[in-house]
Amino acid sequence: MMNKLSLTGLLALVVRRDLLLAMRRRADVLTTLVFFVMVVSLFPLGVGVGQGPEAQMLTKIAPGVVWVAALLASMLSLGRMFSADYLDGTLEQMLLAPQSLPVLVLGKILAHWMTSGLPLVLMAPVLGLQFNLPSGQLGVLVLGLVLGTPVLSMLGAVGAALTLGLRGGGVLVSLLVLPLCIPVLIFGAGAVEAVASGMDYVAHLKLLAAIAVAATVLTPWVTAQALRISME
Amino acid sequence: MAINWFKYSAPSTFYALAGKLAPWFAAFAAILFAVGLYIGLYVAPTDATQGDAYRIIYIHVPASILSMFIYLVMAGYAALGLIFNTRLSAMMANALAPTGALFTFIALWTGAFWGKPTWGAYWAWDARMTSELILLFLYLGFIALHASIDDPRRADRASALLAIVGSVNVPIIYYSVRWWNTIHQGATIKPTGVSMEATMQKALLAMFLACWAYAIAMTLWRVRSIILERERTTQWVQEMPEAK
């Protein structure tokens, strides 16, 4: 029966399974979200703005802060993607299975995004209000996050696959993956700033979309290779 | 004449070859450094707009070019290692990484000391310097990943994949930062605002070749130690005269 599974069928199966597993460990998903909110809330306190004339600075740094927090939250949650399956032997089975490994990986990435990136996207408007972000900028921020957070999950997958089972864990993955995420950060935050200064923001979003498409095509395959390297 | 290209892909033969070549490159490097520094620091005229601080470009520009060039060569060896499964390719990639990282640091450091007297700030977040900083992170990531994996084969292959992914990203990162930079700073700082006289060009060329020869010498010497370490259980290493 398994061999008759189409690629989309396989994708749906993997996504469903990972989501089910994630729901059983709701705490993991929620802690990432809480981390995101906390980090964003810490910035005004650390930077020393929030009241009076300096409140404008808050609005200026908002897109950068939200995006950096999204990056960090995404990195934090990467361990979840493969480690549970690696530890109980499921991953080994996945590598041996006749089904396409890249599609399997894509499913895992999608599930990961749904449990880490998507909550961030939904939380962002609330945080935007914390920073007094006008609705136009807020909209572009959210749109950017919708396009960009999947890329973070995809790039993170490559890092997670390469560092499977290693000590040093989360910090090592972040060290490897964060430099690669910089274009996403630049265009995502840049789009919001473009709106703020009345310039064209669509180009930024288009570039984000282009990166997202390229990542969707390339990262599952690269991640599959990385998994094979880590598991042989 | 049939050339046995794969003769030198055996660690033992390459070890000997590297040992013979390295001193020559080191000697070339020393001579070229002497020539380049003499012309650059002494003979070449003072720049009209930037004064004498511009002389830093004679080390800054070669170091930057080399930092990027070495990364590409490293990624190339990484790819060869993954495709042909040759251990020596992976060893070369690992030998190149520290030299590449150090050149990147030199580029950043000398760039900062050039920037301060010329444009008033040690650091400027312009496209080149920022991309250079990210390149340093990529090098460090490569070295860190290789160091974190105990199994040598997995370490080689994982870091090789990382190097290749990184090299694809370098142009993307560069262009994204450049875009970000033009938006944020309008007319950007142009580090090439030095009119190039003939003597300046000669000095720059000499220094570039010097750094290149130096990098090759360092890499060859380093790979010799890596070969010895990895092949230490083989007979040719155990019976080496140096190890007696």
Place this chain on the structure above:
Amino acid sequence: MSFSEFIDMHDRGFYVWSAYGTTLLIFVVEIALVVHKRKLTLKQIRMMRDAEGEQ
């Protein structure tokens, strides 16, 4: 250029020599590390061989 001009580079001496000085330092350190690594590796091989010789 006179020698004193060479040293102070028309008031830019600090920057020029900091840049070149650090570079020289880095080269020296790199060479030292490579030499050290070779010594260490050879020592490791000798130790291995001696250990095997005793068997």
